[in-house]
Amino acid sequence: MxxxxxxxxxxxxxxxxxxxxxxxxxxxxxxxxxxxxxxxxxxxxxxxxxxxxxxxxxxxxxxxxxxxxxxxxxxxxxxxxxxxxxLGLQQEDQFLEYFCQNTRQYGLATGGSRLTQGVSRPHLLLEQKMNEIWQKDYTLTFGTGALANIGFINAMTSAFGFDASVTIDNQDVIFVLDRDCHWSLWNPLAHRKFGSQVFAFKHNDPSSLEQVLKKIKSSKIIVVFETVYSSDGSVAPVGELIDICERYGALSYVDDANGFMIYGTPNRPFYQEYQALRRATFIMVSFSKAVGIEGGAISGPAEFVKSFEILSGTSLFTATMQPPTAATNLEIIQHLENNxxxxxxxxxxxxxxxxxxxxxxxxxxxxxxxxxxxxxxxxxxxxxxxxxxxxxxxxxxxxxxxxxxxxxxxxxxxxxxxxxxxxxxxxxxxxxxxxxxxxx
Ligand SMILES: Cc1ncc(COP(=O)(O)O)c(C=O)c1O
Incomplete structure (x- = not known):
């Protein structure tokens, strides 16, 4: 590009x-x-x-x-x-070799959706690791971080029924986004009405979020923001934003594409923000930045995230990351934890x-x-x-x-x-x- x-x-x-x-x-x-x-x-x-x-x-x-x-x-x-x-780890011989070994063991492709064939072991192990990192009960991986975001918005705005008795309707969910959120969060909301179904708050501004939430009369609200914003390197006041979500009974979805595996330990900057991040309802990551391979994931409550396998569309109707990619993502995450x-x-x-x-x-x-x-x-x-x-x-x-x-x-x-x-x-x-x- x-x-x-x-x-x-x-x-x-x-x-x-x-x-x-x-x-x-x-x-x-x-x-x-x-x-x-x-x-x-x-x-x-x-x-x-x-x-x-x-x-x-x-x-x-x-x-x-x-x-x-x-x-x-x-x-x-x-x-x-x-x-x-x-970090350039994806270029190191040990990870290139690990990728090749996993290709031989698990193949070049999953070959089909997990709902029809089952989940491949490298994906399952990566998802279990993400549950452990964020202390959430369920994680679903996607082909990329953008597909995870698009899938989340699809799922949380969808109306779907297998038949007349097995249905879900999320069309009444209201979204409130930091106005500088990534394209993959704004774009799938383009068909929703701005000012009644979708709202924006000023970048990294808790009082602006509160002003917006005060106006909304609904019990189904999702607040969306990022941890680290890639154009200006700014970091969200995660704790303050989540406090407000909790006060107004809103769920929170936090995109940590740019901070995953970088921040979060006490000796590094933004420790408080990363401690607070654990309180988010959903945490999304990309594996294309610090981890350096490809893929994305959403971790959160099982009752929601399990349903994303069907409702996101970007899980069931498209390919996910290849098995050796999932395996190498996990290997690099563990390598960064151990070193x-x-x-x-x-x-x-x-x-x-x-x-x-x-x-x-x-x-x-x-x-x-x-x-x-x-x-x-x-x-x-x-x-x-x-x-x-x-x-x-x-x-x-x-x-x-x-x-x-x-x-x-x-x-x-x-x-x-x-x-x-x-x-x-x-x-x-x-x-x-x-x-x-x-x-x-
Ligand atoms: C905040 C944010 N979310 C999501 C993405 C998409 O991630 P991926 O490259 O894994 O699709 C990016 C990538 O630029 C990003 O900066």
């Missing part, structure tokens, strides 16, 4: 609505003037996007070999700061980079999580910075409008644990050079 497409994926719903409204307003003139609305605009859309610099020049580059701290694109080796599986120094050292390296950049006068995101965002400002300058750094051999993700407000473009950095100190020093030097050029 290109940097800018990554950026599009991280829209908050409010940003998406604004962006689309503006786009449609800009387009409507030309459509009505011509008198003949075009029916299929995809080619023009892609051509315009490329011309405006939203897509990389000459299309999506071909990446040879594995994605990691270094990548080879179109034959050129570069230092990669765009990868999301930042906490891996994450401790990684977090230290993130703090050190943050400190270096602050001392050099760069403007950074406020919350010192492992995600470091360097504020650049104007979108056009950010695009130049991206191109210049690419030229110098660094592949970086730039977030610009509409992922962030106009004029507040930023570089979203997650260093890879396999980067050497000299890779990082080189990158900081390159950053200083481009800053001199563009004054951000």
């Amino acid at each position: 290109t940097t800018n497409l990554n950026t599009l994926n991280s829209f908050s719903s409010a940003q998406k609505r604004d962006f689309l409204k503006q786009l449609l307003a800009e387009k409507s003139d030309s459509l009505s003037l011509s008198g003949k609305p075009r029916q299929w605009d995809h080619k023009k859309f892609l051509d315009d996007a490329e011309a405006a610099g939203f897509l990389l020049d000459n299309g999506i580059p071909v990446m040879e070999g594995m994605s990691g701290s270094h990548i080879k694109r179109n034959g050129r080796e570069m230092i990669n700061l765009s990868g999301i599986n930042f 906490p120094q891996i994450m401790d050292n990684y977090l230290k390296r993130c703090s050190k980079l943050r400190e270096t950049l602050i001392n050099l006068g760069f403007h950074l995101n406020d919350v010192p999580s492992y995600i470091t965002s360097i504020v650049i400002g104007e979108d056009e300058i950010a695009e130049q910075v991206r191109r210049d750094l690419l030229e110098m051999g660094y592949c970086i993700p730039v977030f610009r409008y509409p992922a962030v407000e106009r004029g507040k473009a930023l570089i979203r950095l997650m260093i890879n644990n396999k980067h050497t100190e000299s890779d990082i020093d080189g990158f900081v030097k390159a950053l200083k050079k481009v800053r001199k050029r563009y004054q951000f």
Whole structure:
């Protein structure tokens, strides 16, 4: 994926609505003037996007070999700061070997749904481990974290009956989301009425959540938020938000895609938030970030989560992760538990980079999580910075409008644990050079 497409994926719903409204307003003139609305605009859309610099020049580059701290694109080796599986464990021989062994034992695919065939052992063991981690009674795994989120919303808004006597109706459930929640949480709610069936509260703002809950007269409310937000690295006041949910009798669904296996031990930041997280009704994780493979899971009360096998749609009607993927996810989780120094050292390296950049006068995101965002400002300058750094051999993700407000473009950095100190020093030097050029 290109940097800018990554950026599009991280829209908050409010940003998406604004962006689309503006786009449609800009387009409507030309459509009505011509008198003949075009029916299929995809080619023009892609051509315009490329011309405006939203897509990389000459299309999506071909990446040879594995994605990691270094990548080879179109034959050129570069230092990669765009990868999301930042510990790099998925590239280590022991886990590659473990994956292969499990492929031989359990095969390349589950071959069908658990409702018809049964659950494969690696999936069951991973789900049992997730129950133990979160102290919940039931976990269901999905092909990806996004499918877990979409499945949850499907299940909790569905009306379904096997026959007239075996039915469920969740159409009266009301959702209240942090407005910066991920696309996979907002998008499946697009067909619900905003302001009566779906509400938003201000980002990470408990009093805004309370204001919204005060207005709702229903006993079936679900509050949805994330732990760590990937664009600005902010961390939710989890305890305060859950206190309010409990006070108003609302269930809580917390997406921990960006914090799973990173935070939660007493010596690491945000310990209180992670202690409070255990009180959430449902906890969702992605295995594509710290664990570094793929897949997602929802843990929670058995009476709900068991029913998601049928009601989510993204369990019964699509494939799940492959058995060796489930097995290797579990192996890496156990490896991280048994070797906490891996994450401790990684977090230290993130703090050190943050400190270096602050001392050099760069403007950074406020919350010192492992995600470091360097504020650049104007979108056009950010695009130049991206191109210049690419030229110098660094592949970086730039977030610009509409992922962030106009004029507040930023570089979203997650260093890879396999980067050497000299890779990082080189990158900081390159950053200083481009800053001199563009004054951000
Ligand atoms: C908050 C959040 N939820 C869900 C997802 C989707 O996770 P996955 O990559 O496992 O589909 C992401 C990934 O970007 C995310 O940041």
